[in-house]
Amino acid sequence: MESPPVPGPDTLQRWLLDMAVIRRVEELAQGAYQQRKIRGFLHLYIGQEAVAVGSHAALRKDDVVVTAYRDHGIALARGVSARAVMAELYGRSTGVCKGLGGSMHMASAEHHIYGGYGIVGGHVPLGAGAALAFQYRGESRISLTFFGDGASNQGAFFEALALAQLWKLPAIFVCENNRYAMGTSVERSSYLTDMSRRGDGVGMVRWQFEAYDPVVVYENIAKAAEHARSGAGPVILDAQCYRYRGHSMSDPGKYRSAEEVAEYRKRDPLLLTADRLLAAGVSQERIDAILAEADAIATESVSFADASPEPEARELYDHTYVEGT
Numbered sequence: 001m002e003s004p005p006v007p008g009p010d011t012l013q014r015w016l017l018d019m020a021v022i023r024r025v026e027e028l029a030q031g032a033y034q035q036r037k038i039r040g041f042l043h044l045y046i047g048q049e050a051v052a053v054g055s056h057a058a059l060r061k062d063d064v065v066v067t068a069y070r071d072h073g074i075a076l077a078r079g080v081s082a083r084a085v086m087a088e089l090y091g092r093s094t095g096v097c098k099g100l101g102g103s104m105h106m107a108s109a110e111h112h113i114y115g116g117y118g119i120v121g122g123h124v125p126l127g128a129g130a131a132l133a134f135q136y137r138g139e140s141r142i143s144l145t146f147f148g149d150g151a152s153n154q155g156a157f158f159e160a161l162a163l164a165q166l167w168k169l170p171a172i173f174v175c176e177n178n179r180y181a182m183g184t185s186v187e188r189s190s191y192l193t194d195m196s197r198r199g200d201g202v203g204m205v206r207w208q209f210e211a212y213d214p215v216v217v218y219e220n221i222a223k224a225a226e227h228a229r230s231g232a233g234p235v236i237l238d239a240q241c242y243r244y245r246g247h248s249m250s251d252p253g254k255y256r257s258a259e260e261v262a263e264y265r266k267r268d269p270l271l272l273t274a275d276r277l278l279a280a281g282v283s284q285e286r287i288d289a290i291l292a293e294a295d296a297i298a299t300e301s302v303s304f305a306d307a308s309p310e311p312e313a314r315e316l317y318d319h320t321y322v323e324g325t
């Protein structure tokens with residue numbers, strides 16, 4: 001397989017902006033949660049931004065992405081606006097799911113992100129199903145399903161792999177291996193910690209890579225996408241990453257040390273991308289301007305969400321089934 005073209009400084013600046021928007025949206029969402037403006041669950045993506053942005057860059061617009069509940073960053077990377085994500089977190093009618101989905105259920109047919117699911121591992125068959133639809137209809141689209149290291153021990157996940165490989169579905173399965181499932185480290189839950197090896201049992205093409213730098217993510221997902229799109233069958237990847245914040249807002253994070261988090265922060269996706277830009281001759285002033293732009297986009301999304309109306313009670317049963325069929 002040929003290597004994809006290395007992204008130039010303009011592309012890298014866009015990726016830095018996209019990752020910085022994700023981070024600021026998450027930081028501001030955390031603040032809004034503490035003010036009780038956002039209720040329910042809130043699982044932040046901070047630290048994993050390179051996975052979402054690098055993957056999106058390697059996909060076509062109409063490829064389908066499916067993920068679990070740590071989904072805000074992935075929706076943003078797919079092109080859902082900061083406004084629509086923040087308003088969804090606030091439960092407002094201007095949200096991407098009209099305020100009825102909330103944090104764990106970001107979905108947009110227009111952006112080809114098919115959720116956002118709370119049942120760990122339960123969504124992996126949906127990614128295989130989307131790929132089956134593409135194969136059945138003779139389309140050259142692929143699906144990319146994200147899941148966690150914790151989900152890699154779940155039954156539905158294994159069943160999806162078995163059928164995907166048997167039918168050579170145009171699917172990529174990407175484990176966002178952020179080292180923890182709630183408070184349980186991957187070493188405590190799994191004998192094999194490279195989750196791509198879950199594919200060995202069914203004979204699936206697989207590999208592991210470090211997913212802190214969006215360029216590296218892009219290169220790996222592009223190779224997997226080329227393989228899946230060619231009709232050669234699915235690919236399973238283990239993307240090594242890290243989340244800086246707790247599992248959800250109620251997690252004090254006592255199962256890991258501050259030193260460990262600090263160690264991973266040295267591989268921060270925004271930092272690595274800024275370093276790449278500096279090395280390419282882009283000025284620190286320009287990088288600061290990108291970060292300021294991200295802050296403005298995220299801040300404005302909060303004002304938008306705050307000013308948006310709540311859905312009406314009568315909408316409770318709407319938007320569940322396809323209408324007019």
Ligand SMILES: Cc1ncc(C[n+]2csc(CCOP(=O)(O)OP(=O)(O)O)c2C)c(N)n1
Pocket residue numbers: 070118119120121147148149150151152178180181182247
């Ligand atoms: C079937 C099922 N079992 C348990 C839970 C409770 N639960 C929610 S998140 C989670 C951890 C999953 O960790 P991982 O797959 O690594 O994803 P991450 O949170 O790290 O993104 C668990 C056990 C659930 N939601 N669904």
Ligand SMILES: [Mg+2]
Pocket residue numbers: 148149150176177178179180181182
């Ligand atoms: Mg995890």
